[in-house]
Amino acid sequence: MERIVSPCDIKRAQQVLVEIARQSAGNAIVGKTRLFKTFYFAHLFYATSSPGYLTEWPIVRMPNGPGIDRFDLLLSGLVDEGAIRCESTRIGPYPTTRYLAVGEVKDCRPLSPEEVRAISDAVAFTAEKPAEGLSELTHEFSRSWNASDKMGEELNIYQDLLDDEAYTELEERVTQVSDEVDNLFGS
Numbered sequence: 001m002e003r004i005v006s007p008c009d010i011k012r013a014q015q016v017l018v019e020i021a022r023q024s025a026g027n028a029i030v031g032k033t034r035l036f037k038t039f040y041f042a043h044l045f046y047a048t049s050s051p052g053y054l055t056e057w058p059i060v061r062m063p064n065g066p067g068i069d070r071f072d073l074l075l076s077g078l079v080d081e082g083a084i085r086c087e088s089t090r091i092g093p094y095p096t097t098r099y100l101a102v103g104e105v106k107d108c109r110p111l112s113p114e115e116v117r118a119i120s121d122a123v124a125f126t127a128e129k130p131a132e133g134l135s136e137l138t139h140e141f142s143r144s145w146n147a148s149d150k151m152g153e154e155l156n157i158y159q160d161l162l163d164d165e166a167y168t169e170l171e172e173r174v175t176q177v178s179d180e181v182d183n184l185f186g187s
Contacts, residue, residue, distance in 0.1 A: 003058055003154060011108040013057035014074050016042060016119060018083050019111060021101035023123040028100040030089060033131035035099055036067040037138065038122045040157065045125075046118035047158055054115060059157050061148040064131075065138030066155055075099075081106060143167060 020038050021029045029035050039059070046054035058069035068074065078084035083103040089096055126134055138145055143162070144155035159167065
């Protein structure tokens with residue numbers, strides 16, 4: 001079942017995408033994999049330094065690691081609004097897309113300094129790594145991606161921030177609560 005997202009959720013996710021491109025070299029980020037991973041890492045950096053969530057937009061399982069759910073919906077709105085321009089380019093012999101920040105997302109509150117900092121940290125973290133390396137990194141360290149087995153499944157990316165001990169405690173607590181619910185309802 002697909003989660004319902006509000007127009008505000010769409011605008012906030014779009015605003016983060018534009019800010020990622022704006023903070024990248026030349027106001028552009030090259031390649032969908034790099035954009036997806038930077039969006040994912042921005043959410044994690046924000047969660048480690050601030051309360052709440054950077055956006056409510058779903059991040060889902062994709063073959064190359066965590067990715068942006070319904071990216072085409074976000075992108076088409078950004079292109080129509082004149083906030084992002086897509087240009088064909090190449091990485092070596094391979095065709096790809098450059099996402100260039102050329103405007104603002106309309107009807108959205110400005111990003112806070114903490115949100116901008118988290119995006120900046122994510123851009124810096126992903127800037128010098130090849131897209132393949134970013135995918136390998138998430139394949140190795142993303143608990144949520146590794147625990148998921150269905151493409152397109154929404155990930156609880158915030159469990160990726162837990163150390164092994166905290167994650168084990170969380171799993172044990174979830175099992176305990178599940179057992180209590182089963183006992184309560186006689187399942």
